[in-house]
Amino acid sequence: MMAGWSEKLRRNGFGWGLVLPSLLFLCLFTYYPMLKSLWLSMYEKNLATPEPMFVGFGNYANLLKDEVFMKVFGNNIGFAIGTVPTSLALAFLMALFADKAIKGRGLARLSFFYPNMIPMIAVANIWLFLYTPHFGIMARLASWIADQPINLLGSPDTVMGALIVMMVWKEAGYFMIFYLAGMQQIPKDLYEAAAVSGVGALTSIRRITIPLTMPTTLFVAVVAITNSFKLVDHLWIMTKGGPNNASNLLLYYIYDTTFNFYDQGMAATMTVVMIALLLIISSIQFFGWDHKIHYE
Amino acid sequence: MGNPLKLPLLLNRKYRKPLVDNRTLRYESTRRRILQILWNGIGFGFAVVWMIPFIWVVRTAFLPKESTIGTGWSWGLTFDNLIHVWQAAPFGQFFMNTLLVCSGVLVVQLVTMTMAAYAFARVEFAGKDFLFMLFLVQIMVPPDVLIFSNYQVLNEMGLLDTKLGIMLPYFASSFGVFLLRQSFKQLPKELDEAARVEGASRLHILSRIYVPLSRPIYVSFAIVSVSFHWNDFLWPLIVTNSEDNRLLTVGLAMFAKATESGAQWSDVCAATLIVSAPLMIGFLLFQRQVIGSFMNSGIKG
Numbered sequence: 001m002m003a004g005w006s007e008k009l010r011r012n013g014f015g016w017g018l019v020l021p022s023l024l025f026l027c028l029f030t031y032y033p034m035l036k037s038l039w040l041s042m043y044e045k046n047l048a049t050p051e052p053m054f055v056g057f058g059n060y061a062n063l064l065k066d067e068v069f070m071k072v073f074g075n076n077i078g079f080a081i082g083t084v085p086t087s088l089a090l091a092f093l094m095a096l097f098a099d100k101a102i103k104g105r106g107l108a109r110l111s112f113f114y115p116n117m118i119p120m121i122a123v124a125n126i127w128l129f130l131y132t133p134h135f136g137i138m139a140r141l142a143s144w145i146a147d148q149p150i151n152l153l154g155s156p157d158t159v160m161g162a163l164i165v166m167m168v169w170k171e172a173g174y175f176m177i178f179y180l181a182g183m184q185q186i187p188k189d190l191y192e193a194a195a196v197s198g199v200g201a202l203t204s205i206r207r208i209t210i211p212l213t214m215p216t217t218l219f220v221a222v223v224a225i226t227n228s229f230k231l232v233d234h235l236w237i238m239t240k241g242g243p244n245n246a247s248n249l250l251l252y253y254i255y256d257t258t259f260n261f262y263d264q265g266m267a268a269t270m271t272v273v274m275i276a277l278l279l280i281i282s283s284i285q286f287f288g289w290d291h292k293i294h295y296e
Numbered sequence: 297m298g299n300p301l302k303l304p305l306l307l308n309r310k311y312r313k314p315l316v317d318n319r320t321l322r323y324e325s326t327r328r329r330i331l332q333i334l335w336n337g338i339g340f341g342f343a344v345v346w347m348i349p350f351i352w353v354v355r356t357a358f359l360p361k362e363s364t365i366g367t368g369w370s371w372g373l374t375f376d377n378l379i380h381v382w383q384a385a386p387f388g389q390f391f392m393n394t395l396l397v398c399s400g401v402l403v404v405q406l407v408t409m410t411m412a413a414y415a416f417a418r419v420e421f422a423g424k425d426f427l428f429m430l431f432l433v434q435i436m437v438p439p440d441v442l443i444f445s446n447y448q449v450l451n452e453m454g455l456l457d458t459k460l461g462i463m464l465p466y467f468a469s470s471f472g473v474f475l476l477r478q479s480f481k482q483l484p485k486e487l488d489e490a491a492r493v494e495g496a497s498r499l500h501i502l503s504r505i506y507v508p509l510s511r512p513i514y515v516s517f518a519i520v521s522v523s524f525h526w527n528d529f530l531w532p533l534i535v536t537n538s539e540d541n542r543l544l545t546v547g548l549a550m551f552a553k554a555t556e557s558g559a560q561w562s563d564v565c566a567a568t569l570i571v572s573a574p575l576m577i578g579f580l581l582f583q584r585q586v587i588g589s590f591m592n593s594g595i596k597g
Contacts, residue, residue, distance in 0.1 A: 014498065015421025018411040023427070025408070025468035030434045033445030040445075097339035104340065110583060111343040114350065116590075117579045118572045119527035121545045125552050125568045126353050129561055137352055169346065174590065181591045230440050233529040237549055251441060255530065258444045267444045275437050282436040 034275060040268035047262050059269040069270070071245050072253045075160065079249060080228040082164035083171065088220060090172040092213070095179030096205070109180075112173035120170070124234035127166045128153070138162075153239055156246035163234065163247055171227065175220045182216035183209065222285040226278060250274055356565040377566035381551070384563070386539060387570055390547035397462050397532075397543060398525045402518055404467045409517075412468075413476035414502050418488065434470035440531065447534055457537045466525065472517050475593070479513040480506055516589035523586075526575055544571045 041059055043052035063069050098108045115123065130138040131152045142150045142158075152162040186208065194204040232252040235241055241248030241256065248256075251274065258267040360372040381387070415421065416428060439446060446465050447456075455461035483506060491501045507514075529545040536542050542550070548571045552564050579586050 011419060012421045015415045015419040015424065018415035018419065019427060022408045022412040022431070022468040022470075022473060025464070026431065026434055026470070028449060029439055029446055029465035029468075030437065030442070031430070033442045033449055034433075034437065036448065037442075037445045094339075094342070097335070097342075104343075106583070108339060108343045109587065110580075111346045113587060114576070114579065115346070117523060117575045117586075118350075119529065119545045119548075119575075121527075121529045121549050122568045122572045125548070125564055126349050128552075129353065129356070129565065130349055132561070135561065137348070169349065173346070177587055177591050230438065233545075236530070236533070237552060251443075251530075254444055255534070258447070259534065264444075264448075271442065271444050274441050278437050278441065 037268045037271040037275070040265060041272045043265050043268075045264040046266070052265070055265070059265050062266070063269055063273070066266075068245055068248075069253065072241075072248045072250055075246070075248055076229060076250045078160060079164065079167075080225050082160065083167045083228055084221060084224040086164075087168045087172040087175055087224060088217065090168065091175035091220065092179050092210075092217075094172060094176040095183055096209070098176065099180055099183050109176075112176050114173070115170045116174045118170075120231060120233040121237060123166065123170055124237040127162075127169075127234075128238050131162055138165075153247075154243060156243050159239060159243065159247045163238070166234070167228075167231070171224065175224065178216050178220050179213060182213040186212045218285060222282060225281050229274065229277065353565045353568055356562055357569045359562060361560075361562050377562045378570065381563050381566040381570060385547055385551050385567075387544070387547060387567075389539070390542055390544045391574075393459060393541060394526060394544040397459055398522045400459070401463045401466045401525050402521050404463070405469045405472055405521060406514065406518075408468050409472035409476055410502070410507060412473045413480055414506060416473065416477045417480035418485075431470040431473060434468070435474070439465040440528075443531055443534055446531075450535060456535060457541055458535075459541055461535045462532050462541075462543070465531070469517075469521070471593075472521070475517055476510060476513055479510040483509055513592070515585070516592040519586055519589040520593045523575055547571075 040052070042054060042056060044055045044058070045052040094108075094112045098105055098112065118126070127138075130136040133139050133143075133149060133151045133154075139150065139152060142152055150158065152158045190208050191204055194208060199207070229250060232249050232255070235247065235249060235252045239247045241252055250270065254267050254270045254274065257263050257270065357377055358373050358375070360374045360376070412431075416424065416431075442465075450456055450461045450464070453461075455464065487505055488501055491505060492498075496504070527545065528543075529549065532543045533546045533549070536546060548567050551567050555563050
């Protein structure tokens with residue numbers, strides 16, 4: 001009896017001991033900050049009120065009335081809609097190409113994937129250069145199409161489109177490799193059987209490849225949507241969210257509110273909104289859909 | 297009617313006009329070949345288009361300053377820009393800082409994740425499932441989005457503007473734990489039992505059996521982790537104030553901002569190249585390994 005107890009105690013101690021270091025850092029830099037944001041989002045704390053003052057859900061109500069926030073939020077949704085389906089479709093086609101091409105397969109993979117190894121901030125520099133009026137190759141292309149000089153990043157109408165193109169360029173190759181992995185798991189005899197029964201290549205893609213890579217699509221979609229909220233480095237160098245907040249995104253606005261407007265209460269409130277959003281997006285993958293999507 | 301064996305077709309051919317049959321056959325194969333060429337053309341066309349931005353930057357970085365402004369193509373080649381940039385900002389220092397932060401984060405991550413992964417894979421303890429759910433939260437809400445609150449935590453700890461401060465939020469990696477746990481679980485339990493019969497302690501088993509057998513996963517994780525932290529920007533920007541603690545990405549951003557006024561694109565391109573080069577060279581050398589690692593990183597825990 002005693003031996004059983006001490007064995008149990010030792011086993012539990014061992015388990016918790018092993019998890020403890022990770023748990024400590026998770027508590028300090030994930031759970032505590034989350035709870036702290038939640039708490040601070042109930043308080044007003046900014047340059048005018050340095051001592052936190054309880055306002056309940058006042059900050060959330062203010063957020064809904066804040067035109068800039070609403071605009072930034074809309075921008076972010078637009079940014080997700082602009083980047084996610086395009087980069088997914090492109091990634092699928094790239095994988096299809098890099099999977100089947102006999103010659104130059106490695107080269108194709110390399111050229112699609114390399115933007116991922118470049119820091120986001122360097123990518124921003126590169127594209128800032130490409131978009132520079134008169135010098136940049138993309139700016140020249142755009143002016144040639146529009147038949148007049150265009151400042152792609154300087155105009156509220158084009159800035160989002162320009163950033164979306166850049167993001168697709170950076171991300172599509174990353175998502176490609178997940179599709180490559182997914183496609184390699186599809187048994188080859190399925191395609192052989194299809195070919196023997198006279199099914200064309202397009203049909204076999206539509207009936208075999210697309211349905212069987214559905215789990216990959218779901219996974220990649222969640223990563224892509226999360227990224228569209230997470231990746232804002234480029235704004236710091238390219239537009240600072242401008243012109244007139246036309247390219248501003250949520251996380252960058254949080255950064256601005258914290259370090260340029262010093263409004264901690266609002267920054268906390270927006271952080272909570274962000275956390276809630278991310279939890280909702282990723283729970284789509286972790287619960288629910290994931291099991292059903294295989295063979296519909 | 298169905299014609300499952302296709303045999304009668306061969307027999308029938310004699311009675312048909314062979315010319316027509318041949319022609320449709322040839323037409324079919326030409327059509328297929330044209331489509332194949334078209335598909336390859338589009339594919340490689342895209343591959344080339346994808347290369348253009350980087351080639352453009354490399355070209356500008358090595359081009360003499362005078363020719364950058366001109367619209368025509370010129371063939372000058374110079375290292376002046378690179379040398380000038382290297383001397384204009386302490387990129388050597390930034391490089392060492394980045395190296396230190398990346399390796400520091402990686403080493404601690406490897407230790408913490410090995411321990412936690414073993415516990416989740418092989419030890420039965422109270423509250424295990426609950427803890428597992430807690431660990432999931434970090435994957436859903438990564439430290440990148442908690443910049444505002446983590447800044448305050450770091451402030452409370454008095455660790456602002458230190459390299460340790462940059463590293464701390466990343467010392468525990470749930471992603472690494474899940475990746476490794478998956479690999480640990482696939483090892484046969486009999487290995488454990490056999491080793492315990494021999495009198496080996498569990499820590500001994502972990503370090504002598506589990507860790508060596510999961511080497512590919514460690515390599516994958518290391519590649520993903522280093523490339524993430526090498527490229528990270530917003531967090532190091534917020535935390536650091538002094539040049540002594542600045543990382544490459546932050547240094548590059550500051551440099552680009554400072555030179556923005558003039559159209560000194562050759563300098564900015566050179567700096568961009570310097571910052572991207574180390575990872576890029578590593579990627580070109582170990583292409584398969586790197587792509588494979590990112591592939592592994594998509595497997596869910």
